Amino acid sequence: MDLAELFNAIKKSFCGLISYKARPGNVLEIITAFTTLNSKFVSVFLKYENGRFIVTDGGWIQSNYYENPIHEESEEIIKRIVMSFQLSYDIKITQDKTGLIYYYKVCNEASQVASCVFDLANFIVGTINAHCLHFKDEREERERDTFRKDANGFLKTNYGDNVKLSQALDDLKSIRFNAIVNKRSQLYLITYITGSTPYYFDNDLRKTIVNFELTERSKYNNIIQEKISIINNRSEGYQPDRVGSMMDLLREKSTRPPINWTDKERLLELV
């Protein structure tokens, strides 16, 4: 096997991927050999204007022509990643009168154009791929959502209009409890503790401890009858031997020992 010959075939294949389309106004779309995770070939646009070569994404990133998924909850991290790529490849930004953002590079010499195209194409691949990736733990999200729905359903069935879900106290608006039951002008604060891994479970546990502690500063403290947590003892993150001291702290900050989900009817005796 002549590997050098094979190299030539590979090179020919790679180069065979690159093509172009002539666009209005003496603009050339270069369809590069770079692809994104969602199987789009990256295009860059080349324009010669006032003695300079401009290489731009053509507004395709912001127009979502690459059809990347939109993960609003990961917006901040995606922004940081895109910013890093922008700095690394020295990419500039401008916008047209409609507000459409163009990413671009400029050079004065024809010999520099290939390098600009290479950088911009790399930038586009990185940017689109950052949008394609899942930064959230999907399994955790799914399991958390399922438990929340189950627990919400249980409370709604038993307390009807007396229960408000995902509710904050008026004077502690930044702290939401999974549920607040209001019975005869007495408040019962309820939090859920779950997690598909010990890491997520511990996070919930810590959050509950802090939130219960903070309610002592609320003007409603004297009408808070109970502070109770429901523990998803069927979740994989529930490992009681690991979190002994934190459980002790939780008991200290709650008015009742936590209630296991498999024993949830006990809650009805307390609220």
Added chain:
Amino acid sequence: MNRRNRDVKDQYPFYQELVKGKKTVLTSPIFLGVKPTNPYWLLGDSEVFHQTSDESITVLVERSTRENKYGIKLRCKALTEQPYFRFDSDGPAHRNDDPAIPLDEQSVTTPHFNAYNSAGLPIAYKTDKLKQEAEAEAIVNDINFGLAHFCSETNMTLVDGNFPVVAEREPELGLEEVEELFKGVNFE
């Protein structure tokens, strides 16, 4: 990133029936109005009646007012949330990343159709018409030619056997031809 559409994979004969089965478009002209989620796009749709399936099918037509780009899609939510068949007049080339296809043939530039294979993976292809430069150019530049070609590819007509057409509610919106790309954009 898993791009496999499991709904299509699991119901592939149904998918094929939805693409190739005889269908009737119930409205023509399909009026395009400003897309609620994007002011620079126009959107219109029509119900589609399928000869052998009672499921609700919609044909959607979208056109950019910023550029000479449009898309046509078929959607059947009983099959899958995503549109199950599409035409893109412009935009990036798609990669059919199948190792059985030589690398330099894996790129399918626009205009092209997007469908799914039996594994539920998206595949793009060009019809013979789209492979001919003059024909492709006519389709790219005239949304009604594109709609007719889309209907012929997906076995759809109006009740009278003709192809539907699109019309715009607000004809003042973006009908001027794009003479120069990036005109007036300040690349400092």
